[in-house]
Amino acid sequence: MEQKVYLLPGPTKPCQAVLDCYGQFYGSSDLEVDAFAQDYDDAACLLRELLTIPQDSSVVMMSGEGMVGLWAGLTNTLRPGDKVLSVNFGSYGKGIGDMAAGLGADVEYFGEGDTEPLDRNKHWKQLESKIRSIQPKLVTLVHCETPSGTIVDHDLLELVGNLCDEVGCLFYVDMVSSAGGVCIDLSANKVDIALLGSQKCFSLHSDITILVLTEKAWKVVEENKDKSGYDALLPFKNVVDPTFSGERLFPYTMNWSSIVALKESLTQLKNEGFDKVYQRHIDVAEHCRNRITKIGLELHVEEDYCSPTVTAIKVPPTIKWEDLSSELAKKQIYFGRNYGTLAGKVFRIGHMGTQAQLHQVNKGVDALEEILSCGQQ
Template sequence: MQSYAIPLVPGPVSVPEAVRAAYQIDYGSADLEEEFFLLYAACETGLQRVLSTRNQISIQSGEGMLALWGALKSIIQPGDQVLAVATGLFGHGIGEMARQVGARVEVVAFPDDAVADPAAVRAAVQRVRPKLVTAVHCETPSGTLNPLREVGEICREVGALFYVDFVASGGGVAVDVDGCQIDLGLLGSQKVLSLPPDLSMVTVSERAWAAMEATGYAGYDALAPWRTVPAERYTPYTHNWHAMAGLKVMLDMLEAEGLDHVYRRHTDVAAYCRNRLRDMGVRLFPREEGYNSPTVTAAYVPDGWSWQDFDGALRRRGMAVGGNYGNLAGKVFRIGHMGNQASMDLVRQGMDVLQEVLAAGA
């Protein structure tokens, strides 16, 4: 498998050396040793600071989709009404997942190059009166960032639970779980947190814990068993101590840098990337500047190029970017400037390569 000197895929992102080093240590048994549970508690506290929440956070062994599925299965009972706010592939996908779990799902949909309109969401919520409203903060295929605070307020108006996928934004964008009244906040390790894809995290409100008791779901991805982990010192399965150690390293790095500086770094790098693309004549995908996410840029494949040829030309020069899915496949590509890749030097190198490719022609 070839590696690339300029990695700019929107996850899994490049892993910092300090995090890699944590994976090279032989640890004990996560089931039995107090040291592991102290590490778990420290990681939970660090995540609470990053996500601005006092809610308990479950940290499970498995890629971020484990969190998405586990939260749905832990809350939904057959026939429950779910409203999916969809501004792209993942918003629609979560609606389909809820349907597979047995929910009756309605979708309030917006164009892929736009963000959710709170007024339209309110109208749908008032009409549907759902048990659960789902949304995606950063739609990576589209490069957009959705509003959350208004939707959280709307959910409270009808007593609905609010489920948010912030896998591609948490840690690189200010996410205020408590201020946005998020009941289930979903995060993965392979995006801004810059770990391999081996941990999933869920912030859980008291309202969500109560709903889980009524559902009674038990399975590998179930959230309910994690409520007692800190107190009982017992996990449902052997946890990934290596990944937890890597997570602690990354959380310490974020704290040392300062979260305000982390967010500015992402915003500055994103602005630089987009300005360079505009100067080259590359069109951004989101229809308005304010829709862009600080963690990923989505742009149209340049005129005169096929995606395969464009991607190949970049890779031959040592740069890897992301392709796309569904109706955006072959049309829109993505640059991941999140986490360890939110580096001005790295993105500058990438933009120089992209400019060189365009100058050489298809």
């Protein structure tokens, strides 16, 4: 039987060693407290290296899909009426602003939505003056806008981070689809709340979310000490603090298998070499774009803005997306569809984590080429 080729922008298929971790029972985090904490710390330590996490930041891993972390970053810091600036390029940027608005925050949007990517030369000055003028409590930004396949420039991230630091607001960055596939330096970027998911570049099941919080972010969380609920962060504060010496009882029974799976995935990235991992993503993405344009398809955005983890491609006028995807499915090839204003117009080839492989992308583009050339006959 031919195997399915998933080229989705997540969930990506875990490798066998990671799957083996899920297939084991490690015990209870409430009983063998130290043994669990050791696995937790090992995973956090590897994340510290991967993302250049400053010493005074903490790593919170929560049981649940990535969205729980995205919500936690907002619900623990915002109160009704708080000013939020939502950087809105691509659809997730707007989505996060809408989530904040749903919590009663006073949200302003900066950006062009799906129509164009965030550009340092073009937008920085405007963004800077916007932040200075409205003095928000929180600036939200999406590092990799998966639907449009775009990535925010490292230098721009640093400019925004430094400005947030200067004006004393929190910098909230969704890195769900970039962390582990793109070089990130949280220390240099001064990100206060970094949000990560498991099922993208880490190639894990969709069962864990990760938040990295600076001391500055914790201070705001502590001001909201009445915040309750599953996504309350304060109950995690002590147990994730490297200097805490008490018994490390987490707010609920942790999914030990998923923490070991994360540790295994991060160990593999480290063994490959983080730089080599990033280069693999860059190479595969470039190869993907080259092949895509060679077969006559158009990228959704210019090369400079393309994420190394996912490529967004215009659906050609000769075929409907529904027909194209059903032809692809016959060949057991699966690309990502799109949502909102890009639905039916733009599709995605995900090449993140275990999917960042030339041969896998080639299989996908070969099938695409075959289907499109058949249509032309």
